[in-house]
Amino acid sequence: MGSNFFHHPDGWVGTTPWWKDAVFYQVYPASFKDSNGDGWGDIPGLISKIDYLHHLGVDVVWLSPMFESPQQDMGYDISDYQAVYARYGTLADVDQLIAACHSRGMKLILDLVVNHTSDQHAWFRESRSSKSNPKRDWYIWKPPRYDNAGYRIPPTNWRGYFAGSTWTWDEATQEYYLNLYGPFQPDLNWENPECRAAIYEVAMRFWLDRGIDGFRIDTVNKYSKRTDFPDAPITCPDAPHQPAPEMWCNGPRIHEFIHEMQTQVLAPYNAVSVGELSNTPLPSQVLPYVSAAARELDMVFEFSMIRLGTGDLFHGKYLYRPFPLSVLKRHVATWQTFIEGTDGWHTVFCENHDNGRAVSRFGDDSTPELWEASAKTIALWQATLTGTLFLYQGQEIGMKNMPRSWGIEEYKDVESLGFFNEVVALGDEKKIAATLHGLQILARDHSRLPFQWDESPNSGFTGEGVAPWMRVHDEYRELNAAKQLQDPESVLGFYGKVLKLRKKYGDIFVHGKFKLLFPEDESLFTYVKEGVEVGHGSDGEHRRALVVMNFTSRDQKCPNVSSALGCRKGEERLLSWAVFIGK
Incomplete structure (x- = not known):
């Protein structure tokens, strides 16, 4: 294996918004670093590792929810937006x-979770107290x-994300409330201007x-629901509740709401925004959210690639599909080219808190050699794509999925257990086994294992003799x-280099144009990146880079790409990766 970096003497100096060239790093606080020995990561622990992130090359820390919460969905059920959960600090x-962060020239963004609150939030306690409450x-x-x-049956037949109905019965007021996720996460009504x-x-x-x-803005395209609340079509005849994302994703007033948020709050503070945009698979749907002229969001996460391998989002999500x-x-x-010729922007990511580890999903972690080659290839893949780069904690050291020998008792996530318990209740042994297999690859739990800092007990995440939360x-x-x-030749060292x-x-990797080569090749992932113009007038030039990556566990011969920039005729065989930069 090898890499060839032909450095141009001039660095790239961009004139675009700072966040386009920044490297963002997501911290899942419960699992990052425990400073006080209670088995739960915390903010002082994160502060103690800021220099580690700074040395890596991180520009922005994205801190996942650390607000006051009953923690039924790991902080995505907020009971007080202005308080910090005590175990976090x-x-x-x-x-x-x-x-x-600021003293090191870094920035900090928080998670904004405002599609729903916890059912313990003061707003909801008032809301459910009586039908006449303000x-x-x-x-x-x-x-x-x-x-x-x-x-009695719910107002609609919609199925929620965590299994079951999207409606929960309130005995005291004799009505149902809407919850797209768990019953403990009632949806806010964005139609109400006072609420907004x-x-x-x-x-x-x-x-x-x-x-x-x-902010990273959670579930950003779900604020506007169909207010006529029709039933969803029957697509799963054997199920009591039906998938209905078309009833609440990209709804009739969604762009109005986000534009209002931008102009009233984000823009006056010059605050960066990245939205979680689920169930929006078409570029034509995504562009209105990220067009600079529309003044909505700076960028969004689109999930088509990262959800490869998952089953149906609502029924059989964890029935793995190779x-x-x-x-x-x-x-x-598709997502590298959709912004070309537009005023939109894109994100680059392959890991987050809701998915299995990239090296176990897109690579091969079966041996130390293949694990290392896979992790470095993924690093190169991500670092050479156009858009703003987001890393997830542990990605930079190649953290893996939990071992397959671990049983279901090690899975803590409300979604994982919801889907598993649902198939257990059906009593279908084959489906139970298939669901467990899918969880071993895709479950959100994998990304939530404690960060592996060192060789000391509990990997340095927490103290010896302490039982970590996972x-x-x-x-x-x-x-x-x-x-x-x-x-310096480790996975972490390689991330620092790329x-x-x-x-x-x-100009090439953050802002450049992407051209896929050999799209049907099932072994090599090969593309050319062409940079924006560097220099002016007769001295201007477009630099190009050829990226060749081997996504198999075997040696592969370099393809004939001499005309596209790179391998000379008869070039060496490639085990893992190569980059060639030239004019």
Whole structure:
């Protein structure tokens, strides 16, 4: 294996918004670093590792929810937007984190979770207290329907993301409330202007006034629902509840709501925004959200590629579907080229808190040699794509999925257990086994294992003798950050190199045009990146890079790409990766 970096003497100096060239790094606080020995990561622990992130080349820390919460969905069920969950720390700790980032020239963004709250939030407690409460209409309440036999049934037949109905019965007020996720996560009613104003003030300006630099916005395209609340078509005849994302994704007022958020809150603070845009598979649907002229969001996460291998989102999500490299390449090409000729922007990512580890999904972690080659290939793949790069904690050291020998008792996530328990209730042994197999590849739990810092007990995540909230990976003594920091040829060392390469050649890798070569090749992933013009007038030039990556466990011969820039005739065989840069 080898890499060939032909460095141009001039670095790339962009004139575009800062966030386009930035490297973002997502921290899942419960699993990053425990500073006080309670087995739960915290903000002081993150502060203690800021220099690690700075040295890696991180520009922006994205901190996943650390707000007050019953933690039924790991903080995506917020009970107080202006308080910090005690196990994570205090408001003073957040202020210190902001200062620690800013003093190093880094920025901090928080998760904005405002499609729903916890059912323990004061707003919902008021809303459910009576039908006449002033906040009743801050959530979505509907009376029951009755079937032909006179039995009470929900207002619609919609299925939720965590299994079951999207409607929960409230005995006290004799109505249902809408919850797209768990019954403990009632949806806010964005149709109510007072509710929106409170969200802007309480959940956003409060933190922007403290000095944060923006938000990752959770479930950003679900605020506007179909207000006529029709039943969904029957697509799963054997199920009582039906998939209905068309009823709440990209709804009739969604662009109005997001534009209002941008102009009233984000723009006055010059705050960066990146939205989670699910169930939006067409470029024509995505572009209106990220067009600069539309003044909505700076960028979004689109999930077609990262969800490869998953089953139906609502029924059988964890029935794994193998896919060839050509399908992966097609998705990458679609989203690499959709902004060309527009004023939109794109994100680059292959890991987050809701998916299995990339090296276990897109690579081969069966042996140390193949694991290392896979992790480095994924690093190169991500670092050479156009858009803003997002890394997830542990990706930079090649953290793996939990071992297959672990049983279902090690899975903690509400979604994982919801889907598994659903198939157990059906009693279909084959489907149970298939679901467990899918969870071993795709479950959200994999990304939530404690960060592997060193060889000490509990991988340095927490103290010896402490029971961490999730089990530490069995291989932490062989795979950890401390060991890799001592080796410039490690996966971590390689990430440092490619991130520097990405920034030096930002005209090519961050802003360049993407051209896929050999789309049907099931072994090699090959593409050309052509940069924006460097220099002016007769001295201007477009630099190009050829990227060739082997997505198999065997040697492959370099394809004939001499006309596209790169391999000379008879070039060496490639095991893993190569990059060639030229004019």
